[in-house]
Amino acid sequence: MAMLEVNDIHTYYGNIHALQGVSLEVEEGEIVTLIGANGAGKTTTLRTISKLLTPRQGNILFEGEDIAQYAPHEMVFKGVAMVPEGRGVFARLTVAENLDMGAFSRDDTKGIKQDLERVFTLFPRLKERRSQVAGTLSGGEQQMLATGRALMAHPRLMLMDEPSMGLAPILVEDTFKTIKAINEEGTTILLVEQNATMAFSVADRGYVLQTGEIVLDDTAENLKANEMVQKAYLGIE
Amino acid sequence: MLQRFQNISFLDIALWALAAIIITVVIWGTIATIIDNPYNPQFWAETIVFGISQGSLYALIAIGYTLVYGVLFMINFAHGEFFMTGIITATIFLAQPMKETGFLDNYPIISLLAIAAVSILVSMAIALLTERVAYRPLRKAPRLVPLITAIGASFFWQYFFRGLYGSEVKPFPPFEILKGKFTIAGVPILKTHAVVIVSAVIMLIGLYLFVMKTKVGKSIRAVAENKDVAALMGINVDRAITITFAMGSAMAGIAGVLYALVFRQTHFFMGFIPGIKAFTAAVLGGIGSVPGAALGGFLLGMFESIGPALFLEGLGIPAPHQLKDVIAFTMLVLVLILRPQGILGERLAEEKA
Numbered sequence: 001m002a003m004l005e006v007n008d009i010h011t012y013y014g015n016i017h018a019l020q021g022v023s024l025e026v027e028e029g030e031i032v033t034l035i036g037a038n039g040a041g042k043t044t045t046l047r048t049i050s051k052l053l054t055p056r057q058g059n060i061l062f063e064g065e066d067i068a069q070y071a072p073h074e075m076v077f078k079g080v081a082m083v084p085e086g087r088g089v090f091a092r093l094t095v096a097e098n099l100d101m102g103a104f105s106r107d108d109t110k111g112i113k114q115d116l117e118r119v120f121t122l123f124p125r126l127k128e129r130r131s132q133v134a135g136t137l138s139g140g141e142q143q144m145l146a147t148g149r150a151l152m153a154h155p156r157l158m159l160m161d162e163p164s165m166g167l168a169p170i171l172v173e174d175t176f177k178t179i180k181a182i183n184e185e186g187t188t189i190l191l192v193e194q195n196a197t198m199a200f201s202v203a204d205r206g207y208v209l210q211t212g213e214i215v216l217d218d219t220a221e222n223l224k225a226n227e228m229v230q231k232a233y234l235g236i237e
Numbered sequence: 238m239l240q241r242f243q244n245i246s247f248l249d250i251a252l253w254a255l256a257a258i259i260i261t262v263v264i265w266g267t268i269a270t271i272i273d274n275p276y277n278p279q280f281w282a283e284t285i286v287f288g289i290s291q292g293s294l295y296a297l298i299a300i301g302y303t304l305v306y307g308v309l310f311m312i313n314f315a316h317g318e319f320f321m322t323g324i325i326t327a328t329i330f331l332a333q334p335m336k337e338t339g340f341l342d343n344y345p346i347i348s349l350l351a352i353a354a355v356s357i358l359v360s361m362a363i364a365l366l367t368e369r370v371a372y373r374p375l376r377k378a379p380r381l382v383p384l385i386t387a388i389g390a391s392f393f394w395q396y397f398f399r400g401l402y403g404s405e406v407k408p409f410p411p412f413e414i415l416k417g418k419f420t421i422a423g424v425p426i427l428k429t430h431a432v433v434i435v436s437a438v439i440m441l442i443g444l445y446l447f448v449m450k451t452k453v454g455k456s457i458r459a460v461a462e463n464k465d466v467a468a469l470m471g472i473n474v475d476r477a478i479t480i481t482f483a484m485g486s487a488m489a490g491i492a493g494v495l496y497a498l499v500f501r502q503t504h505f506f507m508g509f510i511p512g513i514k515a516f517t518a519a520v521l522g523g524i525g526s527v528p529g530a531a532l533g534g535f536l537l538g539m540f541e542s543i544g545p546a547l548f549l550e551g552l553g554i555p556a557p558h559q560l561k562d563v564i565a566f567t568m569l570v571l572v573l574i575l576r577p578q579g580i581l582g583e584r585l586a587e588e589k590a
Contacts (some may be wrong), residue, residue: 052465076471088466090459100452101459105471153471 001064003028003188004049004157009058011041011048018044019055020212026157031179031189033199033220035233036209042192043085045209046159049190050082051075062157076105081155085162087146091135095126098134098145102152111154118185119148122178140171147178157188164195176202196233200224208233252574259571262552269551276546282424284542290430290499292538293437297492298515299522299530300444301485307461307525308481310380314387315367317512318394319486323360324493325398325503327352328407332497336410345414349494357490363394364486365479373475391512399505406504409497433495440491441531444484448527457481461525510562514541517569523582532580541565 002025011019019041026032036042047053049060051072060067062078070078081102090098099119103112120127123144129137134145143163150158163179164172172195180202183189193199200206200220208216208229216223223229230236298320305313331352335341341348371390375383415432418425448454459467460477468474496511497503514537522533544564549557572579 050469052468071473072465072468073471073473076469082469084466084469088463088469090462090466092462093455093458097455097458100455101467101470101472104452104456149470 002026002061003063004190005061006045006049007059007061009045009048009055009060011044011053011055013044018212019048021058022209022212022214023058024207024214024217026188026190028156028188029183029186030205031183031191031203033191033193033196033203033206034209035193035196035199035206035229037232038194039211040209041212042209043161044212046082046085046161046190046192050080050159073105076153076155079156080159081150081153081157082159083146083150083161083163086165087139087142089134089137089142089145089149092133094131094133095137095145096130098149099126099130099152102149103154105153112152115152115154119151122151122181123148139166140168140174143167143171143175144178147175147182151182151187155187157190158182160189160191162192162194164193164198172198196229256571256574259567263548266548266551270547271551273551275550279425280546281543284546285539286424286426286430288539288542289535290433290538291542292518292535293434293441294492294496294499294511294534295515295518295537296441296531296534297437297488297495298511299519299534300441300488300527302516302519303522303524303527303530304448304457304481304485306519308457308478309372309376309383311372311383312387312516313372313485314384314512314516315390315394316364316485316489317508317510317515318391318398319360319364319367319508320489320493320496320511321503321505321508322363322394322398323356323358323486323490324409324497325402325407325505325507326359327355327494328409328497328503329402331355332410333407341410342413345412349412353491353494356493357487360486360490360493361483364482364489367394368479368482373478391509395505395508402505404505406502409501409503411501412498415498429498433499436491436495440488444488445527445531447484453477453480514565517565520569520579521572523579526579526581526583529579529581536580537565537568540568 004026006022006024008021008023009019010017010021022041022045024032024034034042034045044053048055051067051070062080067075067078090101093101099116103115106112125141126144126148129141134142137145147160147163160179163175167175176198179189179191183202191199191203200223203220206218206220206223207214208223216226216229218226224234298316301316301319302313305311305316332341332348335348367390371386372383375386415428418427419431420426448457456467456472457477457480459470459472460474464474467477492511496507515534518533518537519530520533521537522529522531541561541564545557545561548564549560554560
């Protein structure tokens with residue numbers, strides 16, 4: 001049984017049929033990437049999985065359980081955390097307060113403390129800036145904060161929406177190294193990316209999304225070698 | 238630099254001219270009053286104390302406007318009614334019977350605490366009911382819709398309570414222990430005013446610490462910034478909004494008790510003017526900001542109290558004290574021209590404007 005099973009979901013924005021039957025699976029321990037152009041429905045897929053959007057058709061199973069019954073804030077309790085598009089840090093809260101909010105769903109003081117140490121080890125920069133207001137951080141630091149905040153929930157599945165967006169190339173590499181490290185410590189990751197090259201460098205498997213439909217799904221190796229993917233997403237003629 | 242000047246329109250110039258005229262008149266009036274010197278220092282001292290006391294009432298009510306605006310970007314025009322419902326109920330069912338039986342004079346502190354508790358609970362209950370029934374279903378509607386609903390809710394509660402308790406003024410019994418005054422550094426202070434100011438300051442500091450330091454307070458601030466992301470953190474957004482209304486209306490309930498101590502009367506229409514004034518105070522301080530609401534409240538109270546004697550007397554205006562509302566709303570206009578975001582407010586991002 002896969003950890004996350006998305007079965008033929010159709011999601012609408014008003015009358016716009018944004019997802020037209022998306023199905024995907026994520027096995028425990030994997031990094032799975034979902035690539036596609038702007039407007040293909042990548043963010044919509046993640047927002048549907050995290051229950052911010054409700055599909056009109058299809059269902060989503062997390063650890064075998066249909067999540068239709070849950071409100072968005074209950075998904076964290078189930079073990080799903082998200083690093084939202086554009087990072088979504090709370091700009092007027094301090095770094096420490098942002099991390100506190102990441103652990104909002106928990107009350108095991110000891111575990112929270114351990115995870116805070118883990119986040120500060122992963123991102124020493126956040127420790128230096130813990131009492132700084134998040135709005136004054138650089139883009140790279142905000143990405144660290146958004147990732148660290150999701151880790152504070154101690155999730156089993158982490159949804160990441162374009163972590164590389166708007167970052168300098170050197171920071172993009174660091175970001176993907178971190179993603180790999182987080183995965184190796186046991187967190188399953190569903191990664192939405194436009195930067196297919198980087199996404200394939202860390203992912204086990206991938207899905208290609210085009211105008212609301214999955215058009216390809218394979219291992220990262222095979223996708224990298226696929227002619228269509230090379231042309232459309234890797235810039236190889 | 239040139240770019241900056243090109244963006245200035247005739248309207249801006251006209252508004253600045255208006256602001257300049259108002260400020261000139263104020264300064265002129267002040268100088269004239271000072272030269273004339275019609276009042277003794279004791280009068281000024283008392284006026285200032287009254288201003289702070291009045292200001293602390295505005296500050297307490299303004300907190301409710303600012304908190305709700307912070308999380309929902311909605312002006313809750315029914316907030317003045319939350320202020321009225323608590324104290325009018327506590328007056329009829331608690332203060333007046335307790336006065337008749339003599340309990341109020343024998344156990345004044347217990348009585349006052351009981352009155353405060355009932356006032357807070359009723360204000361809260363009305364606020365939560367209004368939020369649940371009238372505002373929550375409209376959460377996703379265009380922003381004008383909840384605004385109009387709030388005005389409707391305001392009228393609804395006014396006339397509902399008029400129907401319930403009648404339209405006559407209900408006297409709030411005086412407390413024997415709060416009669417008289419004491420003197421600090423030569424300034425006589427009415428005991429009632431001291432109670433009002435001290436309780437308001439304690440409540441404001443308490444609320445500020447709650448919002449800044451507690452987990453629930455932080456979650457309210459997170460919801461104010463981004464509801465979707467707050468939900469992703471596991472924060473129940475509806476619950477955070479409910480708590481926000483509860484906090485704001487609790488402050489209004491306290492303000493009702495303090496108002497009754499000073500003015501010794503309650504009636505169904507008593508929430509309207511203080512509500513509008515407190516809204517002005519919230520805008521003055523920067524709506525959305527808790528310290529801003531407190532500062533705006535105190536400033537407004539002070540200006541209203543000192544203003545008539547200081548600015549208007551010297552201009553030879555007859556009966557200047559009846560013009561304190563003019564001063565309050567002129568201040569609002571000035572702030573909106575010169576600093577639209579309010580004294581402590583941040584410039585609103587596009588999405589919030």
